[in-house]
Amino acid sequence: MIDTAPDGQTAPVLALENLTKRFRGKTALDGVSFSVPRASLTVILGHAGAGKTTTLRLIAGLDRPDAGRVLLSGRDVAGWQPKDRDVAMIFDNLALYPDKTGFENIASPLLIRKMPREEIAEKVQAMAKVLKIGHTLGRLPATMSGGERQRIALGRALIRTPSLFLLDEPLSSLDAKLRIELRAELRRLQSEHGYSFLMATPDFNEALAIADTVVMLRQGKVVQIAPPQRLYDEPVDRETAQAVGAPLINILPARLDPDGQAIRVAMWRLPVPGHLGPVLAAAPDGFELGIRPENLVLADAAGADLAGQVTDIEPLGLKSVLTVKKGEAEVRVLVESAAAMTVAVGREAGLCVTDPSMLHAFDPASGRRLTA
Amino acid sequence: MSIPKLELVSLVKEYNDGAVVAVDGIDLRVAPGETIALLGPSGCGKSTTLNMIVGLEEPTSGDIHIDGLSIVNIPPGRRNVGLVFQDYAVFPSMTVRQNLAFGLVVRKKDKDHIARAVDEVAELLGMADRLDVRARDLGGSEMQRVAIGRTLVTKPAVLLLDEPLSNLEAAARLAMRRELRRLQSEIGLTIIYVTHDQIEALSLADRIAVMHAGKILQVEKTSVICERPDHVYVAGFLGSPPMNLLAGEITPGQGGATFSHGPLTLALPGDCVLPRGSYTLGLRPESLRLAPEAGAPLAGKVSLVEFRGGDVVVTVDIASVKLDVVLPAAERPVTGQAVGVDFDPDSLVFFGGDSSRRLDLRPMGRPL
Numbered sequence: 001m002i003d004t005a006p007d008g009q010t011a012p013v014l015a016l017e018n019l020t021k022r023f024r025g026k027t028a029l030d031g032v033s034f035s036v037p038r039a040s041l042t043v044i045l046g047h048a049g050a051g052k053t054t055t056l057r058l059i060a061g062l063d064r065p066d067a068g069r070v071l072l073s074g075r076d077v078a079g080w081q082p083k084d085r086d087v088a089m090i091f092d093n094l095a096l097y098p099d100k101t102g103f104e105n106i107a108s109p110l111l112i113r114k115m116p117r118e119e120i121a122e123k124v125q126a127m128a129k130v131l132k133i134g135h136t137l138g139r140l141p142a143t144m145s146g147g148e149r150q151r152i153a154l155g156r157a158l159i160r161t162p163s164l165f166l167l168d169e170p171l172s173s174l175d176a177k178l179r180i181e182l183r184a185e186l187r188r189l190q191s192e193h194g195y196s197f198l199m200a201t202p203d204f205n206e207a208l209a210i211a212d213t214v215v216m217l218r219q220g221k222v223v224q225i226a227p228p229q230r231l232y233d234e235p236v237d238r239e240t241a242q243a244v245g246a247p248l249i250n251i252l253p254a255r256l257d258p259d260g261q262a263i264r265v266a267m268w269r270l271p272v273p274g275h276l277g278p279v280l281a282a283a284p285d286g287f288e289l290g291i292r293p294e295n296l297v298l299a300d301a302a303g304a305d306l307a308g309q310v311t312d313i314e315p316l317g318l319k320s321v322l323t324v325k326k327g328e329a330e331v332r333v334l335v336e337s338a339a340a341m342t343v344a345v346g347r348e349a350g351l352c353v354t355d356p357s358m359l360h361a362f363d364p365a366s367g368r369r370l371t372a
Numbered sequence: 373m374s375i376p377k378l379e380l381v382s383l384v385k386e387y388n389d390g391a392v393v394a395v396d397g398i399d400l401r402v403a404p405g406e407t408i409a410l411l412g413p414s415g416c417g418k419s420t421t422l423n424m425i426v427g428l429e430e431p432t433s434g435d436i437h438i439d440g441l442s443i444v445n446i447p448p449g450r451r452n453v454g455l456v457f458q459d460y461a462v463f464p465s466m467t468v469r470q471n472l473a474f475g476l477v478v479r480k481k482d483k484d485h486i487a488r489a490v491d492e493v494a495e496l497l498g499m500a501d502r503l504d505v506r507a508r509d510l511g512g513s514e515m516q517r518v519a520i521g522r523t524l525v526t527k528p529a530v531l532l533l534d535e536p537l538s539n540l541e542a543a544a545r546l547a548m549r550r551e552l553r554r555l556q557s558e559i560g561l562t563i564i565y566v567t568h569d570q571i572e573a574l575s576l577a578d579r580i581a582v583m584h585a586g587k588i589l590q591v592e593k594t595s596v597i598c599e600r601p602d603h604v605y606v607a608g609f610l611g612s613p614p615m616n617l618l619a620g621e622i623t624p625g626q627g628g629a630t631f632s633h634g635p636l637t638l639a640l641p642g643d644c645v646l647p648r649g650s651y652t653l654g655l656r657p658e659s660l661r662l663a664p665e666a667g668a669p670l671a672g673k674v675s676l677v678e679f680r681g682g683d684v685v686v687t688v689d690i691a692s693v694k695l696d697v698v699l700p701a702a703e704r705p706v707t708g709q710a711v712g713v714d715f716d717p718d719s720l721v722f723f724g725g726d727s728s729r730r731l732d733l734r735p736m737g738r739p740l
Contacts (some may be wrong), residue, residue: 184676
């Protein structure tokens with residue numbers, strides 16, 4: 001029914017315009033606008049309470065906005081029933097039919113549409129293979145693990161072909177390893193079939209790994225819309241820089257030397273990177289320097305950009321995170337584990353910046369990234 | 373090792389008269405002050421193992437020792453093991469102080485003792501100034517600290533942590549990991565840490581025991597296990613992404629031995645000593661690199677590029693094989709691009725087709 005719209009082919013599958021929603025006087029969404037191009041994967045990234053689920057519910061028609069519009073394939077769907085919107089929503093808390101097997105649960109949307117039995121069986125088996133739940137098809141939900149139930153619910157939603165899938169933390173209750181495998185499968189499924197996905201997650205790894213575009217949501221507001229790499233390399237503000245990337249980006253109070261020749265960072269001195277020169281000249285009251293932990297390497301303490309005492313070593317397999325402290329300032333650095341073996345907690349270590357062009361400066365008050 | 377703090381001896385747990393074997397004969401010795409992670413997917417038997425140590429479940433056979441003495445006939449409340457799990461088990465209407473004191477109050481300890489123990493633990497957890505706050509007003513990581521503190525005040529011989537961080541948001545989880553590392557080094561507790569998350573295991577444990585289908589497949593120092601997985605399952609579980617694993621055959625030939633997996637064939641180094649037979653080849657994603665198609669030992673098409681911040685994981689489809697390759701973000705190819713894949717022959721790892729154990733490719737005494 002959706003394709004009857006005259007501009008259905010050119011309009012994005014979803015466009016939100018100034019969407020606002022209040023609950024008992026509290027503003028949950030505050031003028032949210034973004035769009036989802038057809039056959040793309042857009043991720044809403046935000047902490048708990050940022051408004052991710054509220055956004056999805058408004059799109060699905062489960063709640064009504066206080067202001068703003070939801071456009072599906074170019075058409076304002078205000079007042080449309082959820083079932084008429086041609087969207088499928090997948091919640092993190094799953095509701096399966098307890099008296100139906102895994103197979104019947106996944107097949108249920110197709111049974112309602114009276115699809116031939118053989119075709120249904122084929123589709124369900126294919127979906128079960130993608131989601132690695134072939135072994136649960138004959139079982140009732142009560143005998144499945146939480147992760148298996150979640151994947152059955154995912155399968156039931158994905159077996160339909162709506163114009164837009166809304167996925168609300170679909171992988172959240174799965175094992176770490178399975179989560180990584182399934183996100184890749186979701187991405188494949190989406191791109192192979194040309195589906196349109198809008199997925200909400202608090203997990204930046206998930207967002208960076210599979211999104212075409214990330215919509216960064218904070219306290220009900222969109223703060224940045226960007227492809228993963230741009231979000232990571234050019235975060236709009238300090239909080240965004242901190243929200244994407246592990247180990248956490250180092251944020252250090254800094255100021256430009258009066259002669260403009262060096263940056264004073266805590267008790268250290270750094271050469272001024274070319275791209276920051278003009279920016280910092282305009283920030284006489286100081287700024288905050290952002291250094292990603294992978295943008296530092298261990299070096300001889302003499303002649304290093306930063307030096308201090310190692311206070312923590314966190315092994316993460318092939319890589320390790322060192323914390324180096326001097327006075328009040330602490331810096332995390334990501335190193336090869338073999339290199340981490342050469343230092344010890346309590347000992348001195350030096351650090352050098354690998355790529356000065358990737359250093360960020362933030363305004364201490366507003367948190368905004370300073371750019372030329 | 374002197375007398376282990378905790379020892380599991382041929383521990384077995386069966387259900388339904390042996391129809392289901394949840395724990396299938398595990399042996400483990402944990403030294404005093406050591407942190408061991410039981411790492412595996414859900415259903416591998418790690419939580420059942422923990423439940424037997426605590427006394428919530430009875431072993432079908434085998435034994436559990438603490439300080440050399442069997443504890444299987446001791447009731448749970450008197451085993452002197454502390455358990456912290458992911459659902460905090462903190463009383464929301466009680467203050468932090470009341471929560472911390474709870475375990476000692478029910479044990480009818482005298483007031484001075486309780487006050488001292490609570491202060492000590494609050495200090496340790498950095499919550500001395502939060503003692504009069506109600507638990508329901510705490511954040512997730514503070515709540516989990518209280519849960520751990522409640523256990524610590526009873527001075528358990530062994531602390532058992534069952535996915536204690538899985539309900540926390542990413543930032544709180546990082547902070548809590550650091551907190552736990554500090555606690556370990558300050559009070560020298562013996563800890564069994566159960567998790568499905570390898571990052572938690574790697575960052576907290578001295579040694580990791582990888583579990584699968586009720587068995588411990590490898591117990592190894594954290595610093596070693598990623599470099600030298602000894603079992604094909606461990607190789608496929610650890611690492612992000614884990615090692616690429618291809619089951620196939622080694623065939624000796626005139627020009628040297630080759631390994632084949634379906635349509636793929638790789639020449640092996642000239643001094644390969646592995647005899648003809650079935651093997652699984654392991655290729656670490658960090659040891660692979662992209663190369664021009666012509667002349668590369670493997671060639672295929674990029675099917676997925678996952679951005680991770682500093683680097684990317686590229687999946688290359690080669691016939692029916694999917695190979696993960698880790699590259700610097702700046703070298704990322706695009707989806708659909710035809711690429712060659714190259715590697716250093718020294719980085720190849722083989723596991724026995726039947727034994728699943730790691731085998732040396734080269735004559736003994738030479739580094740692999």
